[in-house]
Amino acid sequence: MREITYAEAIREALCEEMRADPRVFLLGEDIGIYGGAFGVTKGMVQEFGEERVRDTPLSEHAITGAAAGAAMTGMRPVVEIMFSDFLTIALEQLANQAAKACYQFGGQVSVPMVLRTAGGSGTGAAEQHSQSLEALVCHVPGLKVVIPSTPYDAKGLLKSSIKDPNPVVFIEQKLLYRQKGPVPDPADSYDIPLGVADIKRAGTDITIVTYGRMVARCMEAAETLSEEGIDAEVIDVRTLVPLDRTCIITSVKKTGRAMIVHEACQTGGFGAEIVAVIADSEAFFHLDAPIRRVAGLDVPIPYNPVLEANVVPTVAKIIAAAQELVR
Amino acid sequence: MVSTHARKAPPVEPLPEIAVATLRLIYTRMVQTRRFEEAAARLFTEGKVHGTAHFCVGEEATGIAVCAALQPEDRITATHRGHGQSIGKGMRLDLMMAEFLGKETGYCRGRGGCMHIADFASGSLGANGIVGGGIPIAVGAALSQRMQGLSSITACFFGDGATSTGSFHESVNLASVWKLPVLFVCVNNLYAMSTPLRRQANIADLAFRGQAYGIRSVSMDGNDAVGIYRAAREAREYVRENGPMLLVLNTYRHMGHSKSDANVYRTKQEIEEWKKRCPIKRMRALLVAEGLFTSEELDVIDAQSAADVEEAVRFAEASPNPRIEDAERDVFKAGPA
Numbered sequence: 001m002r003e004i005t006y007a008e009a010i011r012e013a014l015c016e017e018m019r020a021d022p023r024v025f026l027l028g029e030d031i032g033i034y035g036g037a038f039g040v041t042k043g044m045v046q047e048f049g050e051e052r053v054r055d056t057p058l059s060e061h062a063i064t065g066a067a068a069g070a071a072m073t074g075m076r077p078v079v080e081i082m083f084s085d086f087l088t089i090a091l092e093q094l095a096n097q098a099a100k101a102c103y104q105f106g107g108q109v110s111v112p113m114v115l116r117t118a119g120g121s122g123t124g125a126a127e128q129h130s131q132s133l134e135a136l137v138c139h140v141p142g143l144k145v146v147i148p149s150t151p152y153d154a155k156g157l158l159k160s161s162i163k164d165p166n167p168v169v170f171i172e173q174k175l176l177y178r179q180k181g182p183v184p185d186p187a188d189s190y191d192i193p194l195g196v197a198d199i200k201r202a203g204t205d206i207t208i209v210t211y212g213r214m215v216a217r218c219m220e221a222a223e224t225l226s227e228e229g230i231d232a233e234v235i236d237v238r239t240l241v242p243l244d245r246t247c248i249i250t251s252v253k254k255t256g257r258a259m260i261v262h263e264a265c266q267t268g269g270f271g272a273e274i275v276a277v278i279a280d281s282e283a284f285f286h287l288d289a290p291i292r293r294v295a296g297l298d299v300p301i302p303y304n305p306v307l308e309a310n311v312v313p314t315v316a317k318i319i320a321a322a323q324e325l326v327r
Numbered sequence: 328m329v330s331t332h333a334r335k336a337p338p339v340e341p342l343p344e345i346a347v348a349t350l351r352l353i354y355t356r357m358v359q360t361r362r363f364e365e366a367a368a369r370l371f372t373e374g375k376v377h378g379t380a381h382f383c384v385g386e387e388a389t390g391i392a393v394c395a396a397l398q399p400e401d402r403i404t405a406t407h408r409g410h411g412q413s414i415g416k417g418m419r420l421d422l423m424m425a426e427f428l429g430k431e432t433g434y435c436r437g438r439g440g441c442m443h444i445a446d447f448a449s450g451s452l453g454a455n456g457i458v459g460g461g462i463p464i465a466v467g468a469a470l471s472q473r474m475q476g477l478s479s480i481t482a483c484f485f486g487d488g489a490t491s492t493g494s495f496h497e498s499v500n501l502a503s504v505w506k507l508p509v510l511f512v513c514v515n516n517l518y519a520m521s522t523p524l525r526r527q528a529n530i531a532d533l534a535f536r537g538q539a540y541g542i543r544s545v546s547m548d549g550n551d552a553v554g555i556y557r558a559a560r561e562a563r564e565y566v567r568e569n570g571p572m573l574l575v576l577n578t579y580r581h582m583g584h585s586k587s588d589a590n591v592y593r594t595k596q597e598i599e600e601w602k603k604r605c606p607i608k609r610m611r612a613l614l615v616a617e618g619l620f621t622s623e624e625l626d627v628i629d630a631q632s633a634a635d636v637e638e639a640v641r642f643a644e645a646s647p648n649p650r651i652e653d654a655e656r657d658v659f660k661a662g663p664a
């Protein structure tokens with residue numbers, strides 16, 4: 001199979017959906033001739049024109065709300081919010097308007113929009129350009145939340161997100177944009193349904209539940225652990241809302257041990273929800289050890305590279321936590 | 328382009344260019360709105376309402392006359408004080424009253440109440456509980472109209488308070504840059520809840536706020552239903568051809584901000600002064616003076632409106648509540664949109 005980057009896979013999904021459906025269009029800051037801050041939309045304005053690849057003023061609130069309004073009236077907008085930190089600026093329109101329209105209007109309307117944004121640390125962009133804010137949006141009923149970990153998943157999940165009748169927050173991972181991975185030829189188009197986790201590595205001794213950039217670290221940790229005779233199962237939930245509870249519960253019943261790994265701060269993080277899913281289920285009776293979280297420290301992301309690298313889970317920390325649980 | 332706020336009623340002008348049926352519609356819907364809100368207030372005192380309400384008594388000319396100048400395919404976004412805007416867009420009194428009482432038969436199945444009432448079939452994209460929250464949505468609706476090649480427009484209602492939000496400024500700018508067919512309608516009732524306009528804005532006229540974004544901006548008497556209709560009709564044509572415009576309608580709410588307002592921030596004298604400028608009384612006097620309607624004919628409209636509202640109340644009170652087992656319905660839409 002050919003290999004393309006995560007950014008290319010996202011671009012392919014956007015282009016395929018725009019070619020297939022004239023209602024799909026893009027809006028965001030510097031997505032036209034500049035090609036997007038991370039180059040995802042490079043070349044798209046040349047193919048689709050300025051009407052469908054719309055550069056906007058620096059108005060995250062208004063462009064998110066305009067997308068919601070367009071989605072309610074027959075279009076299928078895809079908004080790019082340059083950094084997920086700027087979700088905080090768009091949040092009123094996302095959480096109070098887009099998320100609630102279907103419910104508060106008694107099912108009269110749906111809001112088929114996608115908000116793409118880039119999350120995560122590791123670029124030296126420090127406190128205001130490095131956050132992992134997924135828990136913020138997961139807490140608002142009416143929003144679906146997707147965080148892909150590979151080019152293959154990014155393409156298939158984005159295609160499903162664009163076709164979904166509901167607002168989807170699609171959180172891309174900055175450090176993955178240039179990572180390559182196998183993706184079928186465009187002729188072999190595929191969608192990945194939202195709400196289906198992917199077992200990235202099957203194992204019998206411990207379940208590691210994770211998503212996004214941490215999937216690769218958990219896979220690396222699992223390889224090291226296997227050399228020590230610990231056979232880890234790595235579950236990439238892929239979509240946080242809806243969450244594939246069955247996959248998680250089934251795995252923990254099998255392994256009897258569970259840990260959750262995410263880059264976001266621990267307190268109030270989505271890992272707590274996954275812990276609760278396990279503890280609230282019959283998997284609880286199969287546990288041989290406490291459920292463990294390996295998450296970012298409860299600090300803003302610092303600028304200094306040594307500090308930055310050490311406030312989020314490292315492979316070593318993941319390995320150590322797993323060893324402790326299996327011991 | 329900013330005209331000064333007309334503080335006195337203009338002299339009676341001849342109305343030959345406005346269809347009598349349109350004048351009847353505007354008058355009727357203003358009276359319906361007044362009766363609707365009086366009935367709603369009564370239901371409050373009877374303890375039959377859960378929640379709050381924001382009444383537009385005194386401001387009826389704004390929503391009704393602007394919407395009378397729209398076409399059925401045009402869309403609106405309404406405010407929390409939006410009964411007149413909804414009725415103006417052709418929404419039904421019975422389904423509105425049922426929504427007010429939270430009933431399953433209401434426009435939103437009792438999920439939103441009047442502060443979040445919508446009827447997509449008649450082009451109302453929703454009232455909004457967030458001041459300024461509907462402004463970008465109107466811009467998006469106008470973007471759809473443009474991209475879909477439609478010749479319709481979106482009228483976006485908001486109050487004076489909303490013009491201080493970032494939402495207003497970002498949205499008006501965006502609509503201006505993209506030249507979208509949005510008619511921004513500022514219902515300036517002089518108070519953002521309790522804060523008077525002079526403490527909200529250090530400018531002589533709110534229309535300046537539209538000019539800052541390079542759009543045509545007009546400020547006018549908001550209690551003159553006929554004048555507003557004329558201005559909105561012209562504005563609709565302008566907006567279709569040229570992109571957005573701001574229409575500031577200077578008016579006053581007779582009642583408090585919401586049900587819990589004791590009106591301590593303004594004088595009885597001020598309120599009484601504005602009551603003399605009631606838009607319904609004023610239109611009635613104009614229609615009779617012009618010889619277009621007799622007083623008796625208008626009495627019939629008044630009586631019919633009151634009866635229609637009472638029928639709506641009966642319908643709403645007799646309607647069922649939503650079922651508890653449906654509380655999780657419609658959080659997400661299933662299947663393709």
